[in-house]
């Protein structure tokens with residue numbers, strides 16, 4: 294059976310799997326991401342995990358893809374900036390992995406990979422054009438156009454967390470002010486929760502948090518327990534997400550918007566205002582755009598990487614046929 298090797302390389306976990314064309318995980322291996330390790334130690338760890346997984350496959354996989362956070366120049370196999378791993382800057386990651394595994398190796402931004410994973414195996418099956426948004430600690434995204442992942446000229450495409458919603462808003466990691474990610478994300482909600490606790494305006498939140506540092510989950514817990522200010526914060530966040538995503542829908546005109554990430558646990562408190570804002574600014578046929586929640590759960594990263602490995606493998610086969 295033909296398979297590919299998928300790697301999902303996150304800040305806390307390293308996952309790898311052998312995946313067939315139908316998106317079934319035949320082998321699955323998981324490890325902790327080494328902390329306080331050098332750049333070369335981390336690369337060595339990733340290579341060992343992938344090699345171990347490949348060795349457990351029924352037959353050698355056709356190709357491998359590693360999905361990871363950050364700015365990835367996928368066509369050159371280079372990690373340009375990895376925010377979670379300090380030593381990873383302008384790092385050609387695929388050559389050492391390919392040398393060890395002896396198969397073509399690709400790398401992809403995790404949110405872009407997730408978009409292709411939803412398109413092939415998840416909530417975006419049957420779509421032609423798809424916009425995916427990852428709503429978690431940060432805000433990411435990916436774009437599928439006519440069935441293929443759209444990467445842009447340097448791999449930047451899909452960075453939906455950095456559209457500007459308020460030029461005088463909070464400073465973002467990217468250096469701009471008022472980016473979607475700086476206004477509403479796991480990190481932004483945690484910041485709002487801390488402000489609410491120190492202002493003394495939300496007694497329920499203050500009781501939930503106690504002596505700890507407040508998190509976004511605390512904000513949601515307070516809202517669920519009836520705290521009107523916490524609920525208003527979350528609803529406002531959903532509204533802003535809807536403005537950002539809705540603007541992109543007007544530009545891209547996808548069949549479907551798929552959503553994944555930890556913020557979805559806030560349910561309708563976040564998603565209601567998100568949908569309302571998105572549809573309120575829909576231009577013409579954009580009002581018919583579907584919004585669907587990811588069905589891939591914790592395997593989303595692996596299936597995204599697998600989807601990219603399959604797409605790359607198909608493209609290679611096509612270019613061999615046409616002699617390009």
Ligand SMILES: [Zn+2]
Pocket residue numbers: 454455456465466467468469472474475
């Ligand atoms: Zn930004």
